[in-house]
Amino acid sequence: MNILFTCAGRRNYLLDYFREAMRGSGKIIAIDSHIMAPALAVADLSIVVPSVNHPGYLATIKEIIRDHAVDAVVCLNDLELPLLSKHKGELEKLGARLFVSNSETIDIAFDKWKTYAFFKSLNIESPQTFLTIDEACSAIDLGKMDYPVILKPRWGTASLGILEAHDEGELILCYRLLKLQLSRSVLKETNQIDIEKCILIQEKIKGAEYGMDILNDLNGVYQKSFVRKKVAMRSGETDKALTVVNSYFLDLGKKIGQATGHVGNMDCDFLVRRGKVYLLEMNPRFGGGYPFTHEAGVNIPAIYLAWMRGEVDITQYMNYTPNLTFVKYDKILKINTESYLKKSSDANLVCCQE
Numbered sequence: 001m002n003i004l005f006t007c008a009g010r011r012n013y014l015l016d017y018f019r020e021a022m023r024g025s026g027k028i029i030a031i032d033s034h035i036m037a038p039a040l041a042v043a044d045l046s047i048v049v050p051s052v053n054h055p056g057y058l059a060t061i062k063e064i065i066r067d068h069a070v071d072a073v074v075c076l077n078d079l080e081l082p083l084l085s086k087h088k089g090e091l092e093k094l095g096a097r098l099f100v101s102n103s104e105t106i107d108i109a110f111d112k113w114k115t116y117a118f119f120k121s122l123n124i125e126s127p128q129t130f131l132t133i134d135e136a137c138s139a140i141d142l143g144k145m146d147y148p149v150i151l152k153p154r155w156g157t158a159s160l161g162i163l164e165a166h167d168e169g170e171l172i173l174c175y176r177l178l179k180l181q182l183s184r185s186v187l188k189e190t191n192q193i194d195i196e197k198c199i200l201i202q203e204k205i206k207g208a209e210y211g212m213d214i215l216n217d218l219n220g221v222y223q224k225s226f227v228r229k230k231v232a233m234r235s236g237e238t239d240k241a242l243t244v245v246n247s248y249f250l251d252l253g254k255k256i257g258q259a260t261g262h263v264g265n266m267d268c269d270f271l272v273r274r275g276k277v278y279l280l281e282m283n284p285r286f287g288g289g290y291p292f293t294h295e296a297g298v299n300i301p302a303i304y305l306a307w308m309r310g311e312v313d314i315t316q317y318m319n320y321t322p323n324l325t326f327v328k329y330d331k332i333l334k335i336n337t338e339s340y341l342k343k344s345s346d347a348n349l350v351c352c353q354e
Contacts (some may be wrong), residue, residue, distance in 0.1 A: 012042050085101060097218075225250050
């Protein structure tokens with residue numbers, strides 16, 4: 001079984017988890033637009049490809065699936081999910097199973113305004129969110145929200161472009177700055193969808209931070225959720241965490257998983273303040289917090305492979321243990337870029353998210 005990881009970035013651990021589950025059968029294929037992406041150094045086959053927003057990106061994916069007999073595709077970048085979801089049918093006709101949700105689910109998760117509306121539709125609390133400065137200032141004037149507030153891209157990824165404002169003057173300045181930053185960033189094209197309403201202004205809630213992996217099967221049927229309390233963050237990812245089992249949190253995960261009908265794993269973030277839970281966002285892919293779930297006894301790569309073999313009982317792969325603390329650390333790798341296949345000659349391409 002050959003598995004393709006798109007926008008592999010720094011997800012070395014995920015490639016290693018899948019390799020362990022594959023037990024020597026098949027190849028790990030990793031692609032990225034940056035020739036020095038660390039994950040390329042540990043794959044069986046590494047390919048440098050155009051960036052996600054390049055017009056030839058989809059054709060390159062199709063070519064790789066055909067040429068290397070790819071059986072499954074694991075997508076690791078928010079920016080490519082809308083494209084691959086839209087073309088999921090034609091990609092799967094080439095013989096590869098895509099662990100990608102339908103376009104509606106991807107759209108709700110990628111558009112953070114729609115995410116906010118989605119949570120509200122399920123009667124799930126989420127920080128108050130506004131699309132314009134006037135609406136946010138009006139809520140503050142009416143006493144419905146206080147400073148500081150958070151500004152972030154409506155279509156964002158990897159905690160890029162998050163700013164904090166402590167008064168109206170700073171809010172206006174941050175808004176202008178963020179618009180300028182977006183126009184010069186990897187998010188430029190995405191936020192052209194609605195340039196006048198591409199920034200969200202959100203109530204800042206101080207509380208304990210949590211992450212949750214919500215697992216659905218290949219048909220979008222809810223299976224189980226796994227929660228961790230974030231002890232420390234780094235570059236938008238969980239760096240240290242404590243595993244948690246809490247029935248209320250698990251009920252929320254089930255409610256969300258059943259409503260989205262997403263495929264495979266979904267990373268979800270929430271806060272708890274004075275006993276009240278506030279959902280922040282969800283990303284229908286493996287997130288940076290997945291290693292904590294894995295090390296605590298849940299082997300989602302093995303579950304994916306079992307499902308592809310037609311197996312139904314996955315209980316042997318779900319032995320989640322609470323009250324365990326894990327930390328990430330860095331590792332140095334020597335790379336040999338001469339061994340990589342190159343389907344792009346651009347040496348200055350933007351690296352996919354970590």
